[in-house]
Amino acid sequence: MIELLHINEYVYxxxxxxxxxxxxxxxxxxxxxxxxxxxxxxxxFLDYGSIRSDVFSADIVVNIPRNFPAEEITSGxxxxxxxxxxxxxxxxxxxxxxxxxxxxxIFSEIVTIHxxxxxxKLLEKDFILDFLDNIANNEEILxxxxxxYSQYQNVLKVISTMNENExxxxxxxxxxxxxxxxxxxxxxxxxxxxxxxxxxxxxxQTLLQNYTNASQQLEEIEHALRKIYxxxxxxxxxxxxxTIEGLAELENSISKELLKLDEINIEDIENRLWVYRKLRRKxxxxxxxxxxxxxxxxxxxxxxxxxxxxxxxxxxxxxxxEKQLRQIASQIxxxxxxxxxxxxxxxxxxxxxxxxxxxxxFSFSHKELSLDGIDNVELVGSTxxxxxxxxxxxxxxxGELSRIMLAIELSTASTPTLVxxxxxxxxxxxxxxxxxxxxxxxxxKHQIIVVTHLPQxxxxxxxxxxxxxxxxxxxxxxxxxxxxxxEIKRMFGGEQIIEIISENN
Numbered sequence: 001m002i003e004l005l006h007i008n009e010y011v012y013x014x015x016x017x018x019x020x021x022x023x024x025x026x027x028x029x030x031x032x033x034x035x036x037x038x039x040x041x042x043x044x045f046l047d048y049g050s051i052r053s054d055v056f057s058a059d060i061v062v063n064i065p066r067n068f069p070a071e072e073i074t075s076g077x078x079x080x081x082x083x084x085x086x087x088x089x090x091x092x093x094x095x096x097x098x099x100x101x102x103x104x105x106i107f108s109e110i111v112t113i114h115x116x117x118x119x120x121k122l123l124e125k126d127f128i129l130d131f132l133d134n135i136a137n138n139e140e141i142l143x144x145x146x147x148x149y150s151q152y153q154n155v156l157k158v159i160s161t162m163n164e165n166e167x168x169x170x171x172x173x174x175x176x177x178x179x180x181x182x183x184x185x186x187x188x189x190x191x192x193x194x195x196x197x198x199x200x201x202x203x204x205q206t207l208l209q210n211y212t213n214a215s216q217q218l219e220e221i222e223h224a225l226r227k228i229y230x231x232x233x234x235x236x237x238x239x240x241x242x243t244i245e246g247l248a249e250l251e252n253s254i255s256k257e258l259l260k261l262d263e264i265n266i267e268d269i270e271n272r273l274w275v276y277r278k279l280r281r282k283x284x285x286x287x288x289x290x291x292x293x294x295x296x297x298x299x300x301x302x303x304x305x306x307x308x309x310x311x312x313x314x315x316x317x318x319x320x321x322e323k324q325l326r327q328i329a330s331q332i333x334x335x336x337x338x339x340x341x342x343x344x345x346x347x348x349x350x351x352x353x354x355x356x357x358x359x360x361x362f363s364f365s366h367k368e369l370s371l372d373g374i375d376n377v378e379l380v381g382s383t384x385x386x387x388x389x390x391x392x393x394x395x396x397x398x399g400e401l402s403r404i405m406l407a408i409e410l411s412t413a414s415t416p417t418l419v420x421x422x423x424x425x426x427x428x429x430x431x432x433x434x435x436x437x438x439x440x441x442x443x444x445k446h447q448i449i450v451v452t453h454l455p456q457x458x459x460x461x462x463x464x465x466x467x468x469x470x471x472x473x474x475x476x477x478x479x480x481x482x483x484x485x486x487e488i489k490r491m492f493g494g495e496q497i498i499e500i501i502s503e504n505n
Contacts (some may be wrong), residue, residue, distance in 0.1 A: 023462035
C-alpha cells in the first residue's frame with residue numbers, strides 16, 4: 001500500500017504530506033483547487049499522465065509485498081523519489097539513484113491508476129484487445145506470435161521488393177570487382193616503396209653520374225693519401241690508416257648504391273604503379289579506399305547471396321510461416337473468447353449494480369493476419385432487452401460509457417492499491433450511492449484512493465482529505481469528524497440533506 005505521499009514542490013503545492021490508510025481514502029475539494037494534481041504526482045512514478053510543470057519533486061513511502069532480487073529490493077517499507085529539473089527526471093529508491101524503469105516496474109505491481117475520461121478507451125479497438133489479452137494471460141503466446149510475424153513480414157518484403165535476376169546481376173558485378181582487386185594483390189607498403197623507387201628511377205642518370213664521379217674522386221684521394229706515408233712520422237700512420245679505411249667504406253657504399261640503381265627497371269615500376277593508379281581511379285580515390293571497398297563488396301555479396309537463397313525459398317517459407325501463424329492466432333483468439341465470456345458476467349453484474357441494464361457483448365470478427373492476430377473485437381450493446389446489438393460508440397452517451405468503463409475496471413481490480421481520478425463523472429442519484437457501496441466493498445481487499453465530487457462516496461471514506469487553495473498556495477488537510485461533516489455538507493449543498501443521509505446510514 002501507499003503509506004505517505006510527500007510533495008516537496010509541484011505547481012502551487014509545497015511541502016505537503018498525505019498519510020494514507022488502508023481501506024477507502026477520499027480526496028475532495030472545491031472545483032479549481034487542483035485535486036488531480038495529487039494524482040499527477042502518483043502517476044509520475046508510473047510515467048503515467050501529464051506533469052504540468054518542468055520542476056517538481058516528491059517522495060512516496062510504499063510497503064512492497066515481495067522481494068525484487070535483480071533490483072536489490074526486499075519486501076517491506078521503502079521510499080521512492082522522483083525529481084524533475086530542466087525537463088529531465090531522476091528517480092531514487094531509499095536515496096539510491098536508479099533507472100526510471102526500475103521504479104516503474106516495482107510501483108506498477110503495487111498501484112493501478114484509473115484516470116478521468118478513461119472511458120474514451122472503449123472506442124479504441126486496440127484497448128479491447130489488450131484488455132482481453134491481459135485477462136487471458138496471452139503475453140507469452142503473443143511474444144511467440146509476434147516473433148514469427150516479424151519473420152513473416154521480412155519474407156513478404158523480400159518477395160515484394162527483391163528480384164532474383166537483379167540480385168544475381170548485382171552479385172556477378174560485385175564478384176567481378178572483387179576478382180579485379182584481389183588479383184592485383186594491392187599492398188600499401190609496396191605502393192609506398194614503388195613510389196620511392198620511381199622517383200629514384202626518374203633521376204637515375206644524374207645519380208649514376210654523381211656516384212661514378214664520387215667513386216673516381218675517392219680513388220684519387222686514397223692514392224694521394226698513400227703518398228703521405230713517406231712524408232710523416234710513424235706515429236701519425238694510425239690516423240692516416242683510419243682515414244683511408246673510412247674512404248674505402250664510403251667507396252664501398254657508393255658501389256652498392258650503383259648496383260642497386262643498375263637493378264632498378266623503370267618500366268617494371270611504371271607498369272606496377274599503373275595497376276595501382278587504375279584501381280584508385282575506379283574504386284578510390286586512395287588505395288586504402290580501394291581495400292575498404294573490397295571488404296564492403298565481400299560483405300554485400302554475402303548479404304545478397306543470403307537474400308537470394310531466401311528469395312528462392314520464399315514462397316515455401318511464406319506458406320510455412322502462414323500456417324504456423326494461423327495456428328497460433330487461432331489459439332490466441334480462442335483464449336480471448338474465453339476471457340471475454342469469463343469477464344462479461346462480472347461486467348454485466350457491476351452494470352446492474354450501477355443501475356444500468358444495458359446488454360453488452362464482445363463482438364468478434366475475423367481479419368487478415370496482423371501483428372496482434374486475426375481478431376477484430378468491439379464492444380456492442382443495447383439499452384433494450386431484445387433486438388440487435390450495436391457498437392457502443394454509436395449508441396452510448398458519455399455517462400453510459402463512463403459507467404461501462406467503471407464496471408470493467410471494477411471487474412479487473414488486481415494491484416493492492418487502486419487509484420481513481422474522478423471516475424464518477426456523469427454519475428449521480430441512485431447510481432452514485434451504488435458506486436459508493438462498490439468502492440466501499442472493494443476497499444475491504446484493496447487500498448482505494450479516489451478523487452471525487454460525490455458526497456455519497458465521501459460518506460464511505462475511512463480517511464477523508466480536502467484540498468484547499470489560497471491564492472498561489474495549496475495545502476491538504478486530513479479531516480476529522482467535524483471537518484468531514486462540513487465538507488460533505490458543502491458537497492451536498494445543505495445541512496438538512498446531511499442529516500437525512502446520516503439517519504439512513
